[in-house]
Amino acid sequence: MAVNQLMQRLGGDARVELLRAIRESDVSPYFRVMESATAPVVRVEGADKIMLGSNNYLGLADHPGLKQGAQQALDRFGCAVTGSRLLNGTLDLHIELEAEIADWHGTDGAIVFTTGYQTNLGTISAIVGKGDVIVVDAAAHASIRDGSALSGATVRKFRHNDVEHLESVLAEPVEGGGAVLVVVDGLYSMEGDFAPLDAMSQVCERYGAALMVDEAHSLGLFGPKRTGVAELLGVAGTTDIRMASLSKGPSSTGGFIAGSHDLLDTLRVHARGFLFTTSGVPAAIGGALAAIRIIRSEEGEQLARRAVANATTLRDGLVASGLDIGVQSPMPDGTQAASPIVALHVGDDLKAIALWRKLFDRGVFTSAALHPAVPRSGALLRLCVMATHTDAQLRTAIDVISQTVDEMAE
Numbered sequence: 001m002a003v004n005q006l007m008q009r010l011g012g013d014a015r016v017e018l019l020r021a022i023r024e025s026d027v028s029p030y031f032r033v034m035e036s037a038t039a040p041v042v043r044v045e046g047a048d049k050i051m052l053g054s055n056n057y058l059g060l061a062d063h064p065g066l067k068q069g070a071q072q073a074l075d076r077f078g079c080a081v082t083g084s085r086l087l088n089g090t091l092d093l094h095i096e097l098e099a100e101i102a103d104w105h106g107t108d109g110a111i112v113f114t115t116g117y118q119t120n121l122g123t124i125s126a127i128v129g130k131g132d133v134i135v136v137d138a139a140a141h142a143s144i145r146d147g148s149a150l151s152g153a154t155v156r157k158f159r160h161n162d163v164e165h166l167e168s169v170l171a172e173p174v175e176g177g178g179a180v181l182v183v184v185d186g187l188y189s190m191e192g193d194f195a196p197l198d199a200m201s202q203v204c205e206r207y208g209a210a211l212m213v214d215e216a217h218s219l220g221l222f223g224p225k226r227t228g229v230a231e232l233l234g235v236a237g238t239t240d241i242r243m244a245s246l247s248k249g250p251s252s253t254g255g256f257i258a259g260s261h262d263l264l265d266t267l268r269v270h271a272r273g274f275l276f277t278t279s280g281v282p283a284a285i286g287g288a289l290a291a292i293r294i295i296r297s298e299e300g301e302q303l304a305r306r307a308v309a310n311a312t313t314l315r316d317g318l319v320a321s322g323l324d325i326g327v328q329s330p331m332p333d334g335t336q337a338a339s340p341i342v343a344l345h346v347g348d349d350l351k352a353i354a355l356w357r358k359l360f361d362r363g364v365f366t367s368a369a370l371h372p373a374v375p376r377s378g379a380l381l382r383l384c385v386m387a388t389h390t391d392a393q394l395r396t397a398i399d400v401i402s403q404t405v406d407e408m409a410e
Contacts, residue, residue, distance in 0.1 A: 022353060029356040029368035037062040038251075040389045042365065049365040050397050052314075052383045057340045058220050058295065058303045059388030060251040065294055066287045070252075073286025081279050089279025097289045098256070104296060105227050105242060105258040111267050112256045112288075114280045116216055116245030117143040119255030122273025123243065124183065124212070125150040127266060131178040135169050137161065139190065141214060144183050153178075160188075163199045170207040180209040186229030187218035190369050190382060192341030194218075194229050194329035201235040212241035217341065220249030220295045221304045233332065246284075250291035253284040306387040310394060311338045314385055317398035318344065323405060326380075344381040344401070351408070352379035358404050364397050 010016070022028040036043035038061040042051040060066055073093060083089040094112055101110035113119040124147030128134055132153040136144055139160040148155045156172070158165040166182070174180060182204050184195045197213060204211045215228030223231025228244065230236040241263060246254040257267060267274055294300050315338055318325050326343035328336035346352040349370045356368040359381075367382040374380060383401075385394070 027353055027357045029353060029360075029366075032360075032365075040386055040393055044360075044365060047363070049360070049363050050389075050393050051365050052385065052397055053365045053367040054384055054386065055217065055248040056251055056386050057217075057307050057384065058249045058251070058300070059307075059386040060249070060291050060294065060303075063251070063291075063294065066251060066290045069290025070283040070287035073282040077282035079283075080281050083279065084275060084277060085279050086275050091279070091282060091285060093282065093285045093289060094279070097285055097292070100289060100292050101256055101258055104225060104292065105236070107242070107258040108261045109264050110256050110258040111264050111274070112246075112254055112280070112285070113271075113274050114254060114277050116247055116255035117146075118273035118277060119243055119245070119257060120144050120214060121147040121150060122271035122275075123241065123257055123267060124148055124181070125152075125272065126270035127241075127263070128153045128179060128181050131176050133174050133178060133180045135166065135180065135182045135209065137184045137195070139185070139188050140183060141185055141189065141216070144185075144214060148183070153181075161193065161196055163196055163203060166200060167203045167207075170203060170209055180207070181212060182209050183212045184214070185217070186213050186215040187222075187339055187341070189217050189341060190374055190380065191326040191343045192339040193326065194233075194337065194339070196233075196330075197230050197235050197239070198233040198332060201238050205238065210240040211238075212243060213239050214243045216243070216245035216255070217248055218339075219244040220291075220300065221307060221340065226295055226300060226304055232337075246288045246291070250288055250295065252288035252291055254280050254288055303387040307340045307385060308338055310385040310387065310389050311340045311342060313391065313394050314383060314398065315342050317395065318342065318401065321398065321402035321405075323402065340385045342383040342385070344383055346379045346381060347377050349379045352381060355404065355408060356381060358408070359401060362400050362404065364400050 033045050034042055038054050038056045040051055041048050081089045098110040098112055120143035128151050130152040134148045134153045135156045136148055137160055138157045156169050158169045187194055201211060213230050218228040220226050222229050230239045242258045246252045315325055324345040328338055331337050352368050356366060359366055369382050370379050
């Protein structure tokens with residue numbers, strides 16, 4: 001193979017070298033091989049682990065109803081449709097799923113993308129462009145940042161969940177009279193904290209900015225109808241663009257936008273992440289439809305309550321052991337709300353990797369978040385509960401984590 005500058009440069013990437021080093025020493029928290037369904041206990045590389053590293057918050061990934069929905073779609077439509085939604089990729093299941101989502105959210109309609117990442121990428125880049133301004137939370141998901149960059153609009157950041165800083169950024173002039181879009185997560189995936197959407201919605205309205213909320217990690221968990229944090233905080237009706245993933249709480253694959261006819265038709269025409277990618281496999285669509293119907297049922301309400309209760313059990317146990325755990329989110333009534341994401345702060349990347357490996361060896365699977373996913377010296381282990389975890393499993397995990405942290409501190 002001929003030597004060229006590009007291929008030579010690939011061989012000198014510091015992050016690639018770090019990946020290789022930790023992989024060769026077998027301490028890498030990444031790309032571990034799962035050998036069973038995502039459940040409270042998962043077979044990982046030949047051994048059972050208590051799973052605290054999955055976004056399967058409602059425990060639906062191996063639910064019989066989802067498997068039945070996926071199987072029926074597979075039997076009817078086969079493995080794939082091999083085309084985009086624009087051409088031959090729209091199934092009647094898509095139409096049924098979008099109608100279900102719209103009814104659930106009380107919007108004009110909904111549009112389903114193949115992945116959650118593509119939903120943000122395609123939506124943001126389709127609705128704003130050169131001359132416009134996008135204002136994003138500093139902790140916003142990578143798909144939000146990437147969609148903002150792709151749009152060509154001017155991107156401004158504000159400090160994480162800092163409403164005063166958001167207002168100061170919105171007060172800056174927009175040359176040429178362009179539109180302003182504020183994009184935030186409803187529930188942030190690293191710290192597990194909510195955006196103060198009630199206050200943010202008021203600020204956006206005051207400055208004439210549109211508000212888009214990514215409910216990827218809160219869908220199915222919060223609010224009377226369990227559509228997310230916007231509903232929980234009473235601003236669902238004033239949120240211009242409501243986005244969510246189908247791959248966390250609903251335990252399928254895909255993403256969607258719920259909103260007005262004008263918004264949805266704009267996406268059907270301009271969202272390249274929707275137009276130029278193959279439609280999701282039928283099994284994913286069938287599974288997602290089954291999941292949403294379960295989430296909207298009494299069973300779904302019970303699962304959401306159990307997920308939050310389990311999070312409280314895990315959080316309280318770790319706090320009682322003196323561990324540095326992320327703060328809870330304040331509610332308008334003065335209470336504190338727990339989410340199924342519990343952040344165990346470590347600080348140093350190498351210490352986080354070492355802690356991850358010791359816990360892995362002791363039967364607890366967690367997720368390690370290192371820079372640049374978190375700020376420098378902000379490494380943490382991201383612990384996620386499921387509604388289907390038992391109290392015994394959580395107590396075992398608390399004991400293992402607490403003992404291991406204490407041993408490493410000696």
